[in-house]
Amino acid sequence: MATLSYKHYADIYADAVADAARTLARQMDRLSDLNRLTGTQRNDVLHGTAQDDGILGLAGNDTLYGGAGSDFLLGGTGDDSLLGGAGTDFLFGATGNDRLWGQAGQDVLDGGTGNDTLWGGQGNDRLYGFFGNDRLLGEAGNDSLVAGYGNDLLEGGAGRDTLRGDFGDDTLSGGAGNDLLSGGWGADAFVYDGGADRIIDLETGLRADGTATGAPAEHVTIAVDGIDDYADLMAVARQVGGNVVFSFGAGDSLVLEGVPLSQLGASMFDFT
Template sequence: MRRGSLTILLVALVVTAPTVGWLTTGSEAASSQGQRLCRGVPAAMVGTVGRDRLVGTPGRDVIAALSGYDMVSGRGGNDLICGGEGADHLDGGPGDDELRGRGNGVTRGEPITHDGDWLTGGRGDDLLFGGGEQGKDFADCRTVPAAVTADLGLLRVSGPGIGADRVDGDVEVVIGSTYGDRLRGSARRDELWGAAGDDRIAGLSGRDRLYGDLHVGATRHGNDRLRGGAGRDIIDGSLGRDRLWGGAAGDNITGGLGSDRVGSGRGADYVLADVYCCVPREGGDDVIITGPGDDGVDSYWGDDVVRTGPGNDRVDDYGGRDTMRLGAGRDELTATFKSGADISGGPGRDDALVDAVRRGGLTWDLGSGQVTAPVKARLGGFEIVSATDYADRITGTSADEQFYVFAGNDRVRARGGDDYIATYNGSDFLNGGNGTDRGHAGTDADTCTKVERTGGCEHVR
């Protein structure tokens, strides 16, 4: 049995001949199946209607697995292997093999849930055929001892470890080797997994799923380059220092852990940096650039660079000495940052919710864009401001602005413009400055001055 093959439960053992091969049956003996054909050729080894494990000989074998979730290994020789109804794993082994699946079941387990066949050609020039539209079929290259090149548009999978294999259009998923692979999709809906190694993956058109590394918990990973294409894609760099590009249709892009570079392209995109399943607070320094459209960006730990294009974007900043430039449009920022951060709202009426940057109130001058406490940073270009749950000190500009302050004894000086100031808990001081201002005070004893229309202020000056 080849390394990398899967072990399943063995129920009974039938040895047909010492030099032929062997099978483990799931329910019905192979001898009772009668004459079975695989691509019109009589099968020398026939499975059952249950779950079987069939292993061929070092020479040429013709194997018909029939129905059930079967494991078939051809070993050596130029084999012809036919699956059946059920999610089968067909492994040709060395030689020029032809593998044909007909998957229509569900196999669950690490790292992928699938409902079709797994096809592994092995060494030699093989033919890999999926099972039509009944399930999602996989070409699995994880045990190949060198890098592979796969092109589902040209229906080719090749490499020094496997030869030049041909796949039909029913193979929708390719899993690369543990080396630096080149995986390319088609105009259909494809799924490309890089496994380990420094991979280059392109989805082309269609709603594709692209993954740089195979799954969380892997001990090896690579620095991958993933490019989505024209469809609405899911792009996941996983681990490593990856470069990710979306397309024009609006993509879901996850940088994963590591220092990544992300370009989302046109369309309404969602970008997530520095998070992968269950590993918190470990991130790299990412570069995220989005194009036109209403995008969503989640920037987690690390000192990230974010630049959004035109559109009404939503950016969540979860900590770091980040540099952010938001494009034209009505943008929304939720920020938790460290000293040294430099964030600009850009053209348009932008909204900033400053979360607890550190225990203590916020001192912020919107005119200069300077934050001086509890950290030192630059935060400018925002017209709608929501502060922290501590005692904040906020100074506005001559523009029309909105201020929302929460718990703590806050002080807001709006300066010019027709402003709106809302307070909640705490004994707050509101100064509207020039212009016609409106105020809404909270439940405690608040003081309002130069606020023309007030509600709830106990002290009006």
Template sequence: MALRLGTPGNDDLVGTAGDDTFIGGAGDDTATGGDGGDAFVYQSLSDLSVWTGAIATTRETITDFGEQGQVIESGEADILDFSALTSFQFMGDDAFTASGRDEFRFERRDDDSLLMLFDAGGDGAADRYLVLDRYVGAGSRDESFVDQPVITNVIISADLFAYHYRVGLETDDVLVGTDPATDPEALSTDRIYGFAGNDRLYSRGGSDDELYGGEGNDRLFSNRRGTAIMEGGNGDDAYFVYSEFDQVIEAAGGGTDTVNSTSDYVFLTANVENLNLLAGGVTGSGNGLDNIINGNDGANVLNGNAGDDALSGGGGTDYVSGGLGDDWMRGGAGGDYLVGGAGSDKFVYYTASEAGFGADRDVITDFQGLGSGTAQRDRIDLRRIDADTSTAFDDAFRLIGAGAFTGRAGELRVVAAEILVVDPTPPPYADPPVTAPGFLVEGDVDGNGTADFQIGVVSAAALRAPDFLL
């Protein structure tokens, strides 16, 4: 490793084919790193050029900043080291905030260079600047920043806590964070900015990585060995969450956003609409919006909370709770427990097998139908089930009351019964099973005079024809 030291004047510093360290010092210096992962060290603000509103002919410049090779890792990359300066807050390409804190930002120029502006003191105006003249990456040379993602390692803190910045273009970028497990030179925390375009941003092995999608329909991926803070920005964004400690941030009006999670537990934060539990995900809860929440093939616990939610359990024995609002609920395969909660809820079945039979039947634990004497108006929706499998048509059921089946396909009956209700809480915290008065809803779809499916319904009031959609 070679050390390139400048003078108090304007220096032209050229590196070797290896890893070099440049300390230009005062004056408007030009540094050319060449091959290797070079470090450009700035020990005071006076090492940077004074900003007067335009780029001067003589200015602090790095001519070939970038990363080398097809695989982007911080160990192969150039580093900007501002650790001797007061800690600066990165603003992406947003304007300075005049908040009293030190800030720096990137700005792309018409001449294909990248400008780094520094507001020291936080008055909202740039004081110093540095020009990154050309990007060198992906095995090629002399490529403009307009055509390439901006991928930088920036050390901005004197306490050795470093951020690795990856900044995309206003196009569809794929930006991947560093992995300390495989790259010993990787910096401790990544900050990845997609900006405009439909970007894919990946955290890897670091802790507390920060991913910012910006404009566009972005996909933001956490990692399985650390945690991430993810903010999609405007657009319909998709988040992939692997830890219950991951944070998802969305502003109101920022599009329709979806969290996809393998975590044991995930709670939708404010302004996020949808949740999918991927393989390994167990518990998912909504927020105050009208959420769409989908389980997986395991035993899930889904909670809609407030809002008019749509919840689908998928496979397994699920516990599905609508909470407040008028909710749409589907247990899916397996013997599920459905809790409507407040509001007028709809319990939906696509096939007879989804309802189940015997010990594997679904149970609706709090049905409030037309006869309940409340303002709620729950209904059981069987319209998607073919009531007569012997015809080529999609037939509707006929409600026959509590009487026995007559041997005609498509009959639906309601019989008073004690319904077993099981607490879905994992042991040893679960309450013991209890029985409650209610009804068995039974359907015969093949005309053999016996029930092909059953639904247990806990209800103090008798079920009536208006309580069904047939």
């Protein structure tokens, strides 16, 4: 595989954190211009308007509905449910095990700390899990999913998606469309089930000279009709420069970047 260091992943993750922080800061600056609703220390249900709303849940297990408009929803402490509705929304779970639905529009979802579940919905969304064992589901649109720290599950859904596991033992599934997958630091698993996907950092457990790296080989699940075992897979494999390319027909393919074909083995693949 291509040699990617801990520092490489740390730098990329730091950029993602900085981007999310800048977005959050911009939303906080907008609060004075928004129709503002604030919850209590209890379990609140707050509904936005057709305008641009700023809805703050504070403490408690809250449910926040943005409705129409470009809304800013902040769950606060507790296990919160945030639903953006129509419009370009920013949803921030903060602490707790939160559930965030972007719904329609090009939304930004940030789970914060806790074991969160994020659904992008329609539109080209950005999903950040950050801390905790999170589930990020892009659904429709060309989405960007960034897991952060924890053992996370990322599913791109339809569209041209970018999935980044960052730190932890993550599972990444691009879904339909032409997707880019990076597991990051940890023992990751990848799922291919159609489209023209690229995995940019598959760990084979071997260096270029064939000696062991000490890291476990990562796994790829292949869900393609007619590819039932490793022999079937090797029949559609070829080395193209420094990459392995599997060509499944009808425009479907999987590229393993920086991987010699000779370093692959049957134990690295599952078939469904």
